Every structure is written in C-alpha cells, then in structure tokens.
Amino acid sequence: MSVDYDVIVVGGGHAGTEACAMAARLGAHTLLLTSSLDTIGQMSCNPAIGGIAKGTLVREVDALGGLMGRAADRATIQFRMLNRSKGPAVWAPRAQCDRTLYRRAVRQLLEAFPTLELTQGMVTNLLFDSPGCPRIAGVETADGRQFRARAVIITAGTFLRGRIHVGLGTQIPAGRAGDQPSIELAQVIANIGLTVSRFKTGTPPRVDGRTVDWTRVARQDGDPDDSRFSFHQRAERPRQVPCWITWAGEEVKEIIQRHLKESALYGGAISGRGPRYCPSVEDKIVKFPDARRHQVFLEPEGLDTTELYVNGLSTSLPVLVQLEFLRAVPGLERVQMTRPGYAIEYDYYPPTQLTPWLEVKAVEHLFFAGQINGTTGYEEAAGQGVVAGLNAVRRIRGQEPVVLGRDDAYIGVLVDDLITRGVDEPYRLFTSRSEFRLLLRQDNALRRLLPLAERLGLLTADELRAAERRLAAEESILTLARETSITPARATGPLAASGTSLASGERVAVVAKRPGVSLGALLEAAGVGAGLAVDAVLAAEIEIKYDGYLVREREAAARLAELASFALPEDLPYLELRSLATEARQKLDQIRPTSLAQAARVPGVAPSDLHNLVLEVARWRRRVA
Numbered sequence: 049m050s051v052d053y054d055v056i057v058v059g060g061g062h063a064g065t066e067a068c069a070m071a072a073r074l075g076a077h078t079l080l081l082t083s084s085l086d087t088i089g090q091m092s093c094n095p096a097i098g099g100i101a102k103g104t105l106v107r108e109v110d111a112l113g114g115l116m117g118r119a120a121d122r123a124t125i126q127f128r129m130l131n132r133s134k135g136p137a138v139w140a141p142r143a144q145c146d147r148t149l150y151r152r153a154v155r156q157l158l159e160a161f162p163t164l165e166l167t168q169g170m171v172t173n174l175l176f177d178s179p180g181c182p183r184i185a186g187v188e189t190a191d192g193r194q195f196r197a198r199a200v201i202i203t204a205g206t207f208l209r210g211r212i213h214v215g216l217g218t219q220i221p222a223g224r225a226g227d228q229p230s231i232e233l234a235q236v237i238a239n240i241g242l243t244v245s246r247f248k249t250g251t252p253p254r255v256d257g258r259t260v261d262w263t264r265v266a267r268q269d270g271d272p273d274d275s276r277f278s279f280h281q282r283a284e285r286p287r288q289v290p291c292w293i294t295w296a297g298e299e300v301k302e303i304i305q306r307h308l309k310e311s312a313l314y315g316g317a318i319s320g321r322g323p324r325y326c327p328s329v330e331d332k333i334v335k336f337p338d339a340r341r342h343q344v345f346l347e348p349e350g351l352d353t354t355e356l357y358v359n360g361l362s363t364s365l366p367v368l369v370q371l372e373f374l375r376a377v378p379g380l381e382r383v384q385m386t387r388p389g390y391a392i393e394y395d396y397y398p399p400t401q402l403t404p405w406l407e408v409k410a411v412e413h414l415f416f417a418g419q420i421n422g423t424t425g426y427e428e429a430a431g432q433g434v435v436a437g438l439n440a441v442r443r444i445r446g447q448e449p450v451v452l453g454r455d456d457a458y459i460g461v462l463v464d465d466l467i468t469r470g471v472d473e474p475y476r477l478f479t480s481r482s483e484f485r486l487l488l489r490q491d492n493a494l495r496r497l498l499p500l501a502e503r504l505g506l507l508t509a510d511e512l513r514a515a516e517r518r519l520a521a522e523e524s525i526l527t528l529a530r531e532t533s534i535t536p537a538r539a540t541g542p543l544a545a546s547g548t549s550l551a552s553g554e555r556v557a558v559v560a561k562r563p564g565v566s567l568g569a570l571l572e573a574a575g576v577g578a579g580l581a582v583d584a585v586l587a588a589e590i591e592i593k594y595d596g597y598l599v600r601e602r603e604a605a606a607r608l609a610e611l612a613s614f615a616l617p618e619d620l621p622y623l624e625l626r627s628l629a630t631e632a633r634q635k636l637d638q639i640r641p642t643s644l645a646q647a648a649r650v651p652g653v654a655p656s657d658l659h660n661l662v663l664e665v666a667r668w669r670r671r672v673a
C-alpha cells in the first residue's frame with residue numbers, strides 16, 4: 049500500500065519526536081515511523097534532562113514549541129539549578145526524570161497533533177523518484193510496506209549497525225539493550241555514497257535500591273523552589289525524591305586495573321571513539337591514575353521502581369567484574385545489580401555532508417538529525433530535530449531555509465559546529481563552545497527566540513499571548529528597577545551580604561549591579577517587590593548585573609552578522625581559487641560554506657585566505673555576470 053505524506057520521520061527518539069512536533073506545528077501531514085511505538089521518547093542512558101549548556105538548549109527547544117521541556121516537567125522527580133554558586137548567567141537547569149513518565153509524556157504530546165500519525169515499522173529501504181535520482185521519495189519497511197513523502201528525516205540514533213559489548217566475550221547486534229539494530233538501512237545509506245564512520249558510547253550498571261546501605265551514602269535533595277523548564281506550560285509535578293552520592297575509591301581502582309584487559313574498550317574489541325566528557329570508569333582510571341576517588345551518583349529510575357542508575361560507572365567490563373567493583377563502592381557492599389552496563393558501537397555520518405539546515409547535500413529533501421550526525425545526548429538530538437523538522441517543511445513548501453545563528457541559540461552553535469568543523473569524537477554541547485555565553489542564557493531563551501517562533505507560526509495564539517505577557521513582565525521589572533529609588537536605611541538588609549552600604553538614596557538598578565546583591569531583595573526593601581514573578585525578577589537581575597558585558601557581546605554578534613551577510617555563491621569553484629592556500633581550497637570545497645562567517649570557522653582556513661576569498665568572489669561574480 050502506498051501512502052502520501054509531506055514529511056516522514058524515521059525514529060521516535062529525541063531528534064525524531066522534536067522533528068515531528070515541528071512539522072506538525074507547521075501543519076504538515078507527518079508520519080512518525082519507528083521500530084517500536086513503545087519506546088517513543090525512550091531515554092537510552094541516564095534518566096535526566098538538561099545540565100550545563102544542555103539545559104539552555106532545552107529551553108530553546110521549548111521556546112520554539114518543542115516537546116523536551118514540557119515532557120521533562122511532567123516527569124521531573126528532582127529539579128536542580130546547577131552552578132548556583134556561580135553567577136546567574138551560567139546557571140543550568142537539570143531535571144532527574146521518571147523514565148516511564150517521560151516516555152508517556154512525549155507520546156501524549158505527540159498524539160495531540162492532529163496532522164501527525166504514528167506507525168510502528170523498521171525502515172529498511174529508501175525510495176527515490178527514479179534510479180539514481182538525487183531526491184528522496186519515501187521509505188520502505190521490513191514487512192514490505194511503502195510510504196511515500198516529499199521529505200524524509202532519518203533519526204536512527206545508535207541503531208545503525210549497532211553492536212553492544214559487555215567484556216570481550218559478549219557482543220550482541222542491537223540498537224541499545226533490548227532493541228534490534230538497524231542493519232539494512234545502514235547499508236542503503238552507505239550505498240548512497242555517504243562517508244560512514246563508527247563511534248561508541250556506554251552506560252553504567254543499574255542496581256536495586258533495596259540493597260543499598262543508605263547510611264553510607266550522602267543524600268542530595270533538589271532545589272526547594274518550584275522551577276520548570278517550559279515557558280509555555282506549567283505542569284503538575286510528580287512527587288520529588290532525593291538522589292544519593294558515594295565514591296569509587298582505591299579498591300574499585302585496583303579491581304578495574306586487574307581486569308582492564310577484559311574490558312571491550314581496552315581489550316581491543318571496540319574501534320569507535322567514545323565521548324571524552326562521558327568517559328567509562330575504565331577510561332577515568334587509566335587517564336587519571338592519580339585521582340584518589342571518583343564521584344558516583346545513585347539516581348532513581350522512577351517513582352514506581354527501586355531501581356537506581358549508577359551515574360559515573362559506565363563500563364564495558366564483563367558482568368562479574370562489574371558486580372565486583374560495584375560492591376567495592378561504599379554503600380553498595382551488598383548491592384544487587386539489576387542490569388549490567390555495556391558499551392555500544394554504531395555508524396554515524398560525518399556531518400560536514402549536511403547543509404546548515406541538516407539536509408543531506410547529496411540527496412534533496414533527505415534530512416539527518418541526532419546521534420547519526422556524530423553527536424551524543426538527548427538535548428543535542430532534540431535541537432537538531434527542531435532544525436530538521438522545521439526545514440523539511442520549508443523545503444517542500446519552497447521557502448527559504450531557517451538557520452539559527454551562533455548568537456541566536458545554542459542550537460545554532462551546535463549545528464554550525466557540526467556542519468562546519470565536523471566531529472572527531474561524539475559531539476557534546478558545552479558553554480565553552482559558544483563565543484556568546486552571556487547572550488545565550490537559559491533565562492532569556494524565550495526572549496531570544498519568540499520573534500522567530502512567531503514569524504514561523506510555530507506557536508498557538510494562546511501560547512503567543514502568554515509568552516508575550518511573560519516578556520512584558522520582565523520589561524516592567526527592569527523599568528521598575530530603573531525608576532525606583534531606595535534609601536540607605538532600606539538598603540541595609542539587601543546589602544548586608546555584600547559588605548557595602550549606601551551613603552545616599554540610589555536607583556535600585558544601580559545598587560543591584562553590586563556583586564552578591566539580589567534585585568528581588570532590593571525591590572522588596574524598596575516596597576515595590578510584592579507579587580513579582582520570581583523568574584522574571586531573575587531575568588531582569590541578569591540584564592542589570594551583566595549590562596556592560598552584554599553590550600560588548602552584542603557588538604561582537606553584530607560584527608559576526610556583518611560577516612554572515614557576505615554570502616558565498618553555492619557554485620564557487622574553490623579548487624580553482626589559486627590565491628587561497630591548498631588546504632583552505634580543499635576544505636572550503638568540501639564544506640561549501642554559505643557565508644564568509646562560516647568560512648572563517650572552517651578549520652584550516654587562515655585570515656589571509658578569507659581576505660583573498662572576498663577578492664576571488666568579486667572576480668568570479670564579474671566573470672559569470
């Protein structure tokens with residue numbers, strides 16, 4: 049049977065579900081085709097959303113109408129704002145989630161879209177209009193069904209030729225534990241002629257909380273306040289629970305060193321590179337031999353289970369060795385392991401083969417998003433899902449692609465890094481990847497992205513109205529702070545922590561610039577703080593405190609925008625541009641940047657190459673005119 053859709057999304061993970069949400073929000077007739085409907089929104093590894101940089105990205109996805117923040121809010125069993133001891137510009141929201149509630153929330157949110165259909169099926173083939181045609185026309189499933197569409201987005205995660213390793217002896221073809229791998233689709237994509245590479249990642253063992261000695265581990269509670277990820281919805285929160293902290297010390301180190309050769313990673317069974325910043329415990333012990341101990345978090349898998357995720361002990365050692373080292377961790381002496389950890393190797397496609405809107409350069413209307421582009425992490429996948437979903441619809445409607453700038457959003461940084469620089473290890477987002485860290489904050493994601501969401505028609509009228517009210521509240525607090533004066537006597541309390549005082553009356557906005565002084569406390573002391581929304585006060589406080597730095601970053605962003613507005617012709621014959629160094633010519637020919645700003649970020653392109661490139665473009669334009 050042949051069915052026609054605007055967009056087909058292959059895969060119901062974090063990239064796929066966001067791509068569906070975007071396409072459906074734009075009114076496209078969309079099909080989510082995934083190997084198991086029961087695992088839509090499944091968190092393959094740790095049951096947590098957000099964290100440093102990632103939490104900001106979740107809020108960006110939310111500002112654009114995505115699912116991740118809303119689903120996380122419905123499933124949050126512990127919420128913490130990380131980096132609270134540092135300035136609020138680097139605060140990072142993170143939610144420990146109930147794995148089952150999260151999955152259910154994603155599915156419910158998807159099922160609310162009237163133009164989105166969900167179907168179970170393992171995609172094994174891609175359809176083209178005619179043999180050798182560089183435009184995608186649909187997909188075929190293992191059971192022989194064909195689905196035709198004007199655009200296809202592939203988000204197959206770790207499933208493409210996925211292979212699980214537990215020690216040296218156990219190797220299982222799988223997409224992740226309990227899921228079939230995707231072998232045929234990997235072969236079909238390789239046949240298109242794309243470059244294929246291998247990465248690996250790993251997950252720790254899980255244990256039964258009933259067998260933990262709670263007297264030997266430290267309790268970590270969530271924040272007392274009531275924050276959420278989503279700007280658009282305020283979900284009822286499930287019961288909140290603590291996490292627990294313990295340490296892997298000398299004894300664990302000794303066991304792992306003794307068995308190192310049996311690890312899939314160190315015994316030579318795995319060739320793919322793993323994420324440097326989510327290392328296995330074997331990696332930590334080999335790479336940091338002088339560290340006396342490594343922190344371990346025991347994180348609940350959910351409210352209706354006693355199973356715990358042992359964050360920090362990801363491993364590819366044999367099962368019995370895993371149990372041995374677990375029992376050497378304080379508090380886990382009698383622990384029962386419910387599932388072993390494992391490593392997984394999978395195919396990915398170097399993302400320099402994609403356009404800035406994540407379309408495969410070699411095949412029109414075929415998009416890739418998520419782990420298959422060489423990234424790691426739910427949030428990174430979600431951000432790409434948004435870009436691919438949005439642009440798949442725009443492409444089939446003949447509209448200009450939407451590309452988020454590096455100064456617009458972490459999503460922009462992520463995609464630009466991928467397509468311009470490529471990856472040599474699983475790519476994870478960090479604040480250090482952005483040159484505009486103060487501009488790209490978790491608190492101002494709505495302010496940054498609402499105009500775009502509105503222009504593209506991504507939000508409902510109700511969502512738009514509520515978002516505008518929220519931003520207006522922030523503005524009015526800024527005005528209040530700038531117009532209200534506070535007397536020295538009233539300022540004494542709010543200024544106490546800073547060890548400073550006022551000689552005479554002063555504007556609240558001026559006093560709030562002092563380090564350690566809270567805007568909320570000043571407004572209250574001045575008698576105008578009642579009834580103000582906490583989030584809005586915080587956003588206003590950051591704008592006041594970082595005003596000078598923000599001005600500088602905005603100037604730098606404006607300079608980048610100037611470079612970005614210098615467009616590079618699509619068919620520029622880079623290899624013939626003799627005034628550029630050979631390396632620059634080759635790299636630019638491979639990446640084919642769309643602007644001078646993007647060319648500047650291509651590794652191997654020197655400032656002198658950029659200068660010559662401008663002259664070459666002018667010459668080329670005259671020649672072809």
Ligand code: FAD
Pocket residue numbers: 058059060061062063064081082083084087088090091092093094169170171172203204205206207208223224229230233249250251326390391392417418419420423424425426429
């Ligand atoms: P996935 O979430 O993997 O979703 C892929 C989807 O595609 C699934 O729904 C699957 O059913 C579907 N699918 C696959 N092939 C087909 C097909 N042919 N036809 C139809 N449907 C198909 N991230 C971290 O940040 N830190 C970690 O420590 C970490 N550890 C991990 C450990 C393991 C063992 C695994 C498996 C993943 C780990 N991750 C980790 C990565 C994280 O899970 C992914 O980054 C994230 O899930 C990627 O999202 P995605 O949407 O790209 O793919």
